[in-house]
Amino acid sequence: MSERLREKLNILADAAKYDVSCSSSGGNRKNDNKGLGNSHASGICHTYTEDGRCVSLLKILLTNHCIFDCAYCVSRKSNDITRAAFTVEEVVELTMNFYRRNYIEGLFLSSGIFKNADFTMERLLRVVKKLRLEERFNGYIHLKTIPGASEELIREAGMYADRMSINLEMPTESGLKLLAPEKTHQQVTQPLGFIKNQIVQFKEERKLIKSTPKFVSAGQSTQMVIGATPETDKEIMQTAALFYKDFSLKRVYYSGYIPISYDNRLPMIGSQPPLIRENRLYQTDWLMRFYGFHVNELLNDANPHLDIDIDPKLSWALRNLQHFPVDINVAAYKVILRIPGIGVTSAKKIVQARKFGKLRIDQLKKIGVAYNRAKYFIKCADSPYQLKDYQGSQIKSFIQAESQSKYLKYDTSQLILF
Amino acid sequence: MQNYVFDGSFEGLLSAVFNWFERKPGQVKLQTEAAFQPDAFMPCLHIVNEREKADRVWKGLQANLSKATLRKFYCTYLSELEEGYTALFEFACYLFTEGAAIENNYGNPYVLALSKIAKKVEREKHRMEAFIRFQHNADGIYYCGIDPDFNVLPLIATHFKNRYADQQWIIYDLKRDYGLFYDLSTVEEINIDFNQRQKTTGIANAIVSEKEGLYAVLWKDYFKSTNIQARKNTKLHVQHVPKRYWKYLTEKQFEPD
Ligand code: SF4
Numbered sequence: 243m244s245e246r247l248r249e250k251l252n253i254l255a256d257a258a259k260y261d262v263s264c265s266s267s268g269g270n271r272k273n274d275n276k277g278l279g280n281s282h283a284s285g286i287c288h289t290y291t292e293d294g295r296c297v298s299l300l301k302i303l304l305t306n307h308c309i310f311d312c313a314y315c316v317s318r319k320s321n322d323i324t325r326a327a328f329t330v331e332e333v334v335e336l337t338m339n340f341y342r343r344n345y346i347e348g349l350f351l352s353s354g355i356f357k358n359a360d361f362t363m364e365r366l367l368r369v370v371k372k373l374r375l376e377e378r379f380n381g382y383i384h385l386k387t388i389p390g391a392s393e394e395l396i397r398e399a400g401m402y403a404d405r406m407s408i409n410l411e412m413p414t415e416s417g418l419k420l421l422a423p424e425k426t427h428q429q430v431t432q433p434l435g436f437i438k439n440q441i442v443q444f445k446e447e448r449k450l451i452k453s454t455p456k457f458v459s460a461g462q463s464t465q466m467v468i469g470a471t472p473e474t475d476k477e478i479m480q481t482a483a484l485f486y487k488d489f490s491l492k493r494v495y496y497s498g499y500i501p502i503s504y505d506n507r508l509p510m511i512g513s514q515p516p517l518i519r520e521n522r523l524y525q526t527d528w529l530m531r532f533y534g535f536h537v538n539e540l541l542n543d544a545n546p547h548l549d550i551d552i553d554p555k556l557s558w559a560l561r562n563l564q565h566f567p568v569d570i571n572v573a574a575y576k577v578i579l580r581i582p583g584i585g586v587t588s589a590k591k592i593v594q595a596r597k598f599g600k601l602r603i604d605q606l607k608k609i610g611v612a613y614n615r616a617k618y619f620i621k622c623a624d625s626p627y628q629l630k631d632y633q634g635s636q637i638k639s640f641i642q643a644e645s646q647s648k649y650l651k652y653d654t655s656q657l658i659l660f
Numbered sequence: 661m662q663n664y665v666f667d668g669s670f671e672g673l674l675s676a677v678f679n680w681f682e683r684k685p686g687q688v689k690l691q692t693e694a695a696f697q698p699d700a701f702m703p704c705l706h707i708v709n710e711r712e713k714a715d716r717v718w719k720g721l722q723a724n725l726s727k728a729t730l731r732k733f734y735c736t737y738l739s740e741l742e743e744g745y746t747a748l749f750e751f752a753c754y755l756f757t758e759g760a761a762i763e764n765n766y767g768n769p770y771v772l773a774l775s776k777i778a779k780k781v782e783r784e785k786h787r788m789e790a791f792i793r794f795q796h797n798a799d800g801i802y803y804c805g806i807d808p809d810f811n812v813l814p815l816i817a818t819h820f821k822n823r824y825a826d827q828q829w830i831i832y833d834l835k836r837d838y839g840l841f842y843d844l845s846t847v848e849e850i851n852i853d854f855n856q857r858q859k860t861t862g863i864a865n866a867i868v869s870e871k872e873g874l875y876a877v878l879w880k881d882y883f884k885s886t887n888i889q890a891r892k893n894t895k896l897h898v899q900h901v902p903k904r905y906w907k908y909l910t911e912k913q914f915e916p917d
Contacts, residue, residue: 251885255882255886256885289883290896291887291888292892294891343875344794500888514890515891594765595767599767601767605766605767
């Protein structure tokens with residue numbers, strides 16, 4: 243019995259691992275029924291894989307049987323692999339027992355499509371219902387919506403899940419058509435739109451009737467696979483920006499494609515996943531969400547790709563030297579945020595600390611500013627009298643020379659890919 | 661310059677602050693008894709703990725500081741670091757001398773030190789919330805032993821109480837030799853006599869319940885299955901999960917297959 247369970251877990255965890263849109267942040271489910279668990283707004287990463295990704299949820303597929311044949315997916319119909327399926331009880335028991343031992347923050351449940359969308363969605367729904375109603379489980383639950391499932395099922399699942407997501411997979415419609423001819427972006431936008439509207443509606447009702455349940459309280463997210471098809475970074479981030487706006491997504495995830503197939507439409511098996519590019523996309527995403535950048539400032543027709551050798555904020559600054567130097571002691575918070583080498587935390591500290599007197603270089607360093615990077619872009623109380631008028635390319639080479647030793651310490655195996 | 665020596669307790673620390681204001685002795689150096697090295701040329705005052713005076717200082721801090729800074733103050737104390745005690749003492753003296761909102765003046769070394777040390781303590785608190793692995797013992801209690809760098813048990817009690825409201829658990833600080841026991845209604849401090857039990861961080865304990873082995877194995881399997889070989893990055897892994905915590909982690913215990 244336990245041997246079979248082990249085997250299933252190995253197969254169905256392995257098949258789920260390529261989905262990156264999995265973090266437990268954003269939940270706020272209180273344990274007020276004397277049951278088990280709660281979830282925090284910040285989430286907890288209980289451990290990290292050997293590749294350094296956080297493991298906070300039990301991330302599994304209900305099954306890797308699938309009637310579809312998407313080229314980028316290990317579970318695709320034509321792939322010759324061992325198939326397995328959990329029962330509803332097995333998923334519930336694993337979740338409860340892992341949670342009780344503090345291994346996980348909750349469950350991330352996705353599934354291949356057996357029979358049809360509704361049949362599959364209905365089982366996912368049974369899992370969450372059992373967890374919430376019978377086991378009184380208040381941990382985090384993230385459900386993958388099955389494309390094509392009926393609105394009633396999606397709606398009911400949303401009453402029990404903290405987050406729902408549905409993957410865009412390929413950043414452009416043409417990319418998707420190429421690899422998954424049966425799928426369209428519209429199949430994704432439709433449920434995203436439906437869930438968004440439900441969230442709004444439930445919120446409105448809660449204002450009037452306090453007892454209205456929360457609906458997908460941690461919002462929804464989506465994922466795009468990067469590097470399987472030839473989209474530019476500009477296309478990717480514009481799609482992301484549009485989806486943030488249209489569907490009030492909490493997160494967009496970017497997953498560097500890991501070759502798993504000999505299909506000649508896709509990068510060869512053995513070629514390295516585009517890890518640095520993926521990282522640059524996340525940095526761009528952060529700049530859009532927390533630093534007040536508009537996507538067109540970072541990526542546009544003149545710059546359709548992100549620099550691989552420097553981060554997007556530095557890259558923007560070098561292209562826009564007319565905005566610098568910024569006087570740390572008078573500039574608005576928003577302007578300070580745009581200075582390379584200054585993050586949200588140090589920007590906030592600067593604004594607080596300068597009320598007590600003009601800030602000097604040594605204080606900036608102590609506050610946590612990466613001064614060697616920032617110095618080309620700022621003025622403070624004891625800045626050298628006259629800053630030389632450097633070109634962007636000169637500043638870039640100074641900064642790179644400064645940080646060279648730091649970069650050399652990194653695994654070079656990742657850097658030579660590009 | 662004069663030495664102030666206190667017993668390392670919170671009350672002692674606050675008493676020292678009170679004493680300084682009573683006597684205004686100029687610059688002093690605060691140390692714990694444990695760290696104190698007598699110096700023939702420097703006069704030395706042993707701080708007497710006085711509950712009432714300590715309370716007054718604490719009230720003063722509460723009245724003048726935001727909740728966030730108060731929390732930093734407490735966390736810095738729990739660091740048990742000598743430089744942390746110094747920073748707290750100097751910070752409190754600076755605050756009461758100025759009598760004004762200085763808590764965000766990060767240009768001041770002690771304000772900054774508080775912020776930095778508290779951050780380290782909060783990080784370890786967060787790590788303990790993440791890295792504790794309960795083991796279900798035959799007596800029905802979920803147990804875990806830890807030995808954190810800082811004294812974080814007081815900071816994690818509420819988290820575990822709220823989260824595991826329907827199971828009995830013990831989290832034991834093996835280094836400081838005290839623990840928390842939740843009995844389904846309240847959390848109490850306990851001391852365990854380890855003559856009876858093996859002193860352990862929780863893994864490979866002889867008195868585990870029957871099913872325990874199965875879930876440990878399933879969790880280890882799961883941990884292996886989630887890894888993507890093509891993305892392996894050991895440096896990043898160790899940065900997130902420092903080696904000193906590995907002994908707590910079920911997924912890091914490998915027996916011969
Ligand atoms: S429908 Fe989903 S599970 Fe099935 S092949 Fe496509 S991506 Fe994979």
